[in-house]
Amino acid sequence: MQLCKLLSILSLAIGIASQTTTCYWPNGIATTVAKPCPTPQGKAAAACCYDDHYCLTNGLCVDPSDDTLYRGACTDPKFDADGCPKYCDRSEIIGADPATHNGLWGCGFTAVYACNHPSFCLQANFTIEQPGKIMLNTAVESDLGIIATATSSSTPSSSVRTERNNGTSAGAAAGIGVGVGVPLAIAVVVLSFLFVRERKKVKAAEAATPMRAYSSPDPKYGPPPPWAPGQHGDAVSPELPTTAHQARHELPQ
Incomplete structure (x- = not known):
């Protein structure tokens, strides 16, 4: 309990320091x-989103509502510090707005991008x-x-150790895993046995039943059926694109 309170206070302190x-x-x-x-x-410096x-660790920002990628601000007023x-970031770059x-x-190649509009890909692309x-x-x-935890201020989230709000300890989690795993294994064995037994019954019944003659319907000729809605052209993939989304942000200055 004291550790949870300490982590909460530390997280709050980090947030206050960042806000100032x-x-x-x-x-x-x-x-x-x-x-x-x-x-x-x-x-030496941090990006701002x-x-x-x-x-992101490369200094860029992501809007999670539409997965768009953008360059934000920085804690260095000169914008030249590492980080x-x-x-x-410079007005001479085509499409850039330093204000x-x-x-x-994305310009169609891995890690190749342009500022603010895809039409600039052929004129001023760059890699990130x-x-x-x-x-x-x-x-x-x-x-x-x-x-x-205390290391959250400088460690990517993929490797940060966290404690969930429900407070389940590692020992309790292990106990839950064993308690669930053993009955589950038994259930799998029983279900497998029942499945094999039922299959044997079905095969025995099929062997005892004489096969009936089958006649295929008369073939019908004619034009193919019309396209059903949504079946013409390329299907839209439900997966996210491999490159960053490309919607331009319109956020307050």
Whole structure:
């Protein structure tokens, strides 16, 4: 119980410290709409993303509502410290806007993107650091319903140890696993035996029943049936694309 309280206080302190850090757009103008991300290990500065958005270790941001990728702000007012997302950050880059966040559009190749619109892929494309892992920030904590440990401020969420709100300990979890696993194994054995026995009964019944003559219906000729709705053209894949989504953000400045 005391450990849970300590972790909660530490998580709150980290959140307060992050909120008091100022974020800046690439042009040096401070912004209050972007919030600091955890500082990646070995980096001097941290990227900043909008509230309820995910932070990546490569400095970019993800809007989880539509899986779009964008460049946000940075805690370094000069935007040149290691850790700042140096993508679409200068006015001379085609499609870039250093006064706000910039959406990144995939150009059809792995890790190749353009600023703000796919039409710029042939004129000014660039590559981003891969892979970008999601870091544990308040948005991820809220979505996963977890309490971060003391290492959460600088460790990607894929390797962060967490404690779930239900407070189930490792020993209790192991006990639950054994308690469920043994009866489950017994049930599987019993069901397998019953299944094999029923199959034998069905085969015996089929062997005792004489086969009936079968006559196929007269073939019918004519034009093929019309296309059913949704069956023409390429089917839409239900899977997410391998590259980042390409919708441009329209968020407050």
